[in-house]
Amino acid sequence: MTILLPTQKLLPTSTAGSLPKPSWLAEPEKIWSPWALEGEQLLEAKQDALRLTLQEQRHAGIDIVSDGEQTRQHFVTTFIEHLDGVDFENRKTVKIRNRYEASVPSVVGAVSRQKPVFVEDAKFLRQQTDQPIKWALPGPMTMIDTLYDGHYKSREKLAWEFAKILNQEARELEAAGVDIIQFDEPAFNVFFDDVNNWGIATLERAIEGLKCETAVHICYGYGIKANTDWKKTLGSEWRQYEQAFPKLQQSNIDIVSLECQNSHVPMDLIELIRGKKVMIGAIDVATNNIETPEEVADTLRKALQFVDADKLYPSTNCGMAPLSRQVAQGKLKALSAGAAIVRQELTA
Numbered sequence: 648m649t650i651l652l653p654t655q656k657l658l659p660t661s662t663a664g665s666l667p668k669p670s671w672l673a674e675p676e677k678i679w680s681p682w683a684l685e686g687e688q689l690l691e692a693k694q695d696a697l698r699l700t701l702q703e704q705r706h707a708g709i710d711i712v713s714d715g716e717q718t719r720q721h722f723v724t725t726f727i728e729h730l731d732g733v734d735f736e737n738r739k740t741v742k743i744r745n746r747y748e749a750s751v752p753s754v755v756g757a758v759s760r761q762k763p764v765f766v767e768d769a770k771f772l773r774q775q776t777d778q779p780i781k782w783a784l785p786g787p788m789t790m791i792d793t794l795y796d797g798h799y800k801s802r803e804k805l806a807w808e809f810a811k812i813l814n815q816e817a818r819e820l821e822a823a824g825v826d827i828i829q830f831d832e833p834a835f836n837v838f839f840d841d842v843n844n845w846g847i848a849t850l851e852r853a854i855e856g857l858k859c860e861t862a863v864h865i866c867y868g869y870g871i872k873a874n875t876d877w878k879k880t881l882g883s884e885w886r887q888y889e890q891a892f893p894k895l896q897q898s899n900i901d902i903v904s905l906e907c908q909n910s911h912v913p914m915d916l917i918e919l920i921r922g923k924k925v926m927i928g929a930i931d932v933a934t935n936n937i938e939t940p941e942e943v944a945d946t947l948r949k950a951l952q953f954v955d956a957d958k959l960y961p962s963t964n965c966g967m968a969p970l971s972r973q974v975a976q977g978k979l980k981a982l983s984a985g986a987a988i989v990r991q992e993l994t995a
């Protein structure tokens with residue numbers, strides 16, 4: 648079920664993921680950056696950073712705001728750290744998204760969530776703003792791809808277990824007042840057979856019973872050299888979305904978030920999800936060059952050939968944690984200004 652967001656504004660802007668952390672919270676311009684504080688001080692610093700990132704989004708004119716992931720170290724592992732059945736001491740080296748090796752925790756028993764992971768953080772964000780808020784969770788397929796599974800020994804089985812856990816968390820986030828719950832599934836651009844056989848089904852299990860809007864963010868990965876190298880091998884046309892889109896179009900997910908700016912994704916692939924709301928990535932997060940509003944507007948105009956105007960959500964390609972605060976702020980402003988140009992054209 649889809650409910651209308653508090654904002655009826657055409658082309659509401661948002662960000663796909665993380666925003667830079669202040670240096671007093673964690674080492675900046677780095678993913679998986681360790682915290683600079685601990686205990687009570689860390690808790691307070693995370694809340695201060697959340698207030699700050701919210702203010703920066705507001706100043707830049709972003710319509711759908713988020714916590715900028717100030718309360719988590721990593722978009723997948725921070726969630727998993729809070730679950731039972733996963734041993735963070737017992738690490739194994741696995742290949743992530745068939746691309747790079749990483750030392751990851753092991754699944755050693757039945758996975759479960761003893762208590763909420765992000766719900767208190769989401770409540771805190773809700774208290775700070777009346778704007779629509781979006782909260783990101785990892786998707787089931789990307790979660791299993793970031794672990795060694797010594798218990799279920801089945802990617803699919805583990806994904807279904809995580810989907811149930813994600814659904815518990817999502818229902819509580821919704822009750823805390825979150826307007827859009829987003830699931831990050833970069834793995835959807837890699838394991839095409841799994842995506843179509845059970846990946847989208849497990850995602851639908853994760854959103855079961857939700858009345859708030861739901862989104863899936865699928866990207867090509869950032870912040871790690873192996874991702875950049877992989878992209879160089881993809882040639883001039885990136886057609887990976889073509890594999891998951893037909894089934895996603897048939898799914899209950901409301902919004903699909905994808906990367907367009909400076910990517911080699913042919914825009915006409917978006918036609919495959921016609922009818923869905925689409926978060927169009929109009930900001931490249933892999934460069935310090937700040938887009939001009941006209942460049943953003945140009946990307947949005949191209950997307951409008953394949954997305955109805957009332958379903959287009961201008962956004963960033965991915966998270967901006969690896970960028971400096973100054974660059975990220977410039978990019979957010981460009982996003983708002985570019986969206987404003989096209990909004991005016993549409994209503995003229």
Ligand SMILES: [Zn+2]
Pocket residue numbers: 663664833864865866867868964965966
């Ligand atoms: Zn991403």
